[in-house]
Amino acid sequence: MGKRIAVIAGDGIGKEVVPEGVRLLQHLDARYGLDLVFTSFDLGADRYLRDGTTMPAELMARMDKDFDACLLGALGDPRVPTNVHAKDILLGMRFQLDLFINFRPIKLLDSRMCPLKDKGPEHVDMVVFRENTEGLYTGVGGQFKRGTPDEVAIEAELNTRKGVERIIRAAFAYARQNGRPSVCMSDKSNAMRHGHDLWQRVFREVASEYPEIHAFHLYVDVLAMEMVRAPERFSVIVTNNLFGDIVTDLGAILQGGLGVAGSGNLHPGRFGLFEPVHRSAPDIAGQGIANPLATHLTAGILLGFLGWPEHQSRVENAVAKVLADRIVTRELGGTATTVEVTDALIARLAH
Ligand code: NAD
Ligand code: IPM
Ligand code: MN
Numbered sequence: 001m002g003k004r005i006a007v008i009a010g011d012g013i014g015k016e017v018v019p020e021g022v023r024l025l026q027h028l029d030a031r032y033g034l035d036l037v038f039t040s041f042d043l044g045a046d047r048y049l050r051d052g053t054t055m056p057a058e059l060m061a062r063m064d065k066d067f068d069a070c071l072l073g074a075l076g077d078p079r080v081p082t083n084v085h086a087k088d089i090l091l092g093m094r095f096q097l098d099l100f101i102n103f104r105p106i107k108l109l110d111s112r113m114c115p116l117k118d119k120g121p122e123h124v125d126m127v128v129f130r131e132n133t134e135g136l137y138t139g140v141g142g143q144f145k146r147g148t149p150d151e152v153a154i155e156a157e158l159n160t161r162k163g164v165e166r167i168i169r170a171a172f173a174y175a176r177q178n179g180r181p182s183v184c185m186s187d188k189s190n191a192m193r194h195g196h197d198l199w200q201r202v203f204r205e206v207a208s209e210y211p212e213i214h215a216f217h218l219y220v221d222v223l224a225m226e227m228v229r230a231p232e233r234f235s236v237i238v239t240n241n242l243f244g245d246i247v248t249d250l251g252a253i254l255q256g257g258l259g260v261a262g263s264g265n266l267h268p269g270r271f272g273l274f275e276p277v278h279r280s281a282p283d284i285a286g287q288g289i290a291n292p293l294a295t296h297l298t299a300g301i302l303l304g305f306l307g308w309p310e311h312q313s314r315v316e317n318a319v320a321k322v323l324a325d326r327i328v329t330r331e332l333g334g335t336a337t338t339v340e341v342t343d344a345l346i347a348r349l350a351h
Contacts, residue, residue, distance in 0.1 A: 001035075002034075002035030003034065003037070004068050005068065005069050006040075006041060006069070007039065007041065007070070007071050008040075008041050008044070008073065008089065009040070010074050010075045011045045011046075011285075012279075012281050012285035013278070013285050013290035014073020014075070015285075016285070016338050017276065017291075017338060018071060018073040020295060020296070021071055021292065022038060024299055027349070028303070028349070041059065043055065043089055044075060048085040049080070054084060054087075054089060055085075055089045055093075060092060060093070069271065069272045069273070069274060069305065069306060070271070070272075071275075071295075072089075073276070073295070074275070074278060074279050076282075094132050094265050094273070097267070098133060098267050099266055099267050099270075099271075100166055100170075100266075100267055101129060101264075101265070101266040101268075102129070102132040102244060102264075103128075103130075103264045103265075103266055103301070104248045104251065104277060105127045105301070106251035106252070107125045108120065108121045108123070108124035108255045109260070109320040110256065110320065110323040112323075113323065115254070116231070119232075122232070124254050124255055126231070127174065128248050129170055129236065130243075130245065131240045132167075132265055135159065135240040135242055136240075138156075140155075140156040141156045159199065161202070168202055171236050175235065175236045181213065181235050182214040182235045182236065183207070183213055183215050184233075184234055185216075185217050185239065186223040186237060186239040188220050188221075223237070224246075227250055231254055248277055249277070252277050257332065258294065259278065259291025259331055259332060260293045260294050260319070260323075261278065262275075262276055263277050263301070274305075276295050277294060288338050288339065290329065291341065292341050292345075293322070293323075293341065293345075296342070297315065297319060299315060300313075314350055315345075315349070317350060318345050319345060327341060
């Protein structure tokens with residue numbers, strides 16, 4: 001049986017870059033007989049504003065049974081200030097399908113794209129393992145006396161032994177499997193004595209099972225500084241949900257910006273959700289100038305996850321060629337359109 005891929009373009013530039021990602025995948029499918037079957041879902045702000053639907057419960061219930069993977073664009077629209085649809089669809093799938101690894105590679109493919117002085121591809125090549133099912137994203141907490149001068153708002157950070165251990169284990173397992181020399185765990189245990197003490201203890205425990213891997217710890221403020229000062233220090237980073245969110249935007253700029261940062265939401269052996277790191281970019285949506293490369297690299301991660309690492313490399317090498325040839329969109333200083341960048345990429349795919 002073929003691989004079944006759900007497609008949710010979502011909002012803003014998601015509607016422009018996801019069809020390009022599907023076009024790339026269809027091209028590889030036709031050339032290599034991958035037998036990919038795509039099913040698109042009309043979900044996002046337009047649908048929500050039209051009929052109130054965010055994520056249908058019956059779709060959520062069958063998503064990981066009927067599909068091997070989902071390619072998602074971006075969710076977020078100025079007309080939906082509560083962002084409720086993004087919460088239900090994106091965070092909904094992460095939590096309810098237990099996709100506990102947010103896998104975010106940060107790899108510089110062309111030195112001209114790095115904002116750091118004297119840093120090239122040999123200095124920026126790391127993978128962030130962002131915890132994806134707990135932390136400060138669970139909505140645990142509440143508001144009390146809302147709208148009064150005595151208002152209280154509590155947002156609790158949830159850290160479970162199981163949740164912390166499985167993401168740290170995933171980071172070490174990945175490092176071992178991929179010959180990566182180190183794992184850096186980042187927290188704020190100097191200020192957050194309960195939850196992050198748990199991270200400290202679990203990290204030491206798991207690290208002792210991987211003697212060949214250099215395990216080190218940095219507080220997240222130091223991590224932010226060091227990623228800019230000396231990105232070559234990092235190979236695998238593991239951190240909690242919110243810190244992972246922040247440092248992967250920082251990482252994205254080291255590799256050339258949000259236009260070239262891809263990711264996967266994973267639970268090994270199960271369904272995976274793949275999305276570019278960028279959001280819906282309402283400032284440039286609808287103009288045909290969104291950079292599709294983040295989505296193409298994301299499609300590559302998807303292919304690797306489905307068991308085709310050779311096609312993932314093929315996509316990544318072609319992206320590097322497109323960048324070397326400067327066929328890039330406006331935010332990278334070029335004049336190419338979203339569609340032209342994909343055309344150039346497909347033309348550069350090695351046989
Ligand atoms: P973003 O990732 O969408 O964009 C950040 C910057 O990077 C933008 O300048 C954007 O143009 C650029 N960018 C991102 N991806 C790109 C790509 N593939 N190609 C080229 N350039 C790209 O993040 P953001 O703008 O901080 O967030 C947008 C979100 O904010 C949306 O989800 C929107 O719903 C929300 N928003 C809400 C309101 C509101 O009134 N509540 C207003 C504006 C935006
Ligand atoms: C991301 C995004 C989301 C997050 C938003 C849209 C809720 O920024 O995937 O990084 O914070 O996880
Ligand atoms: Mn983010």
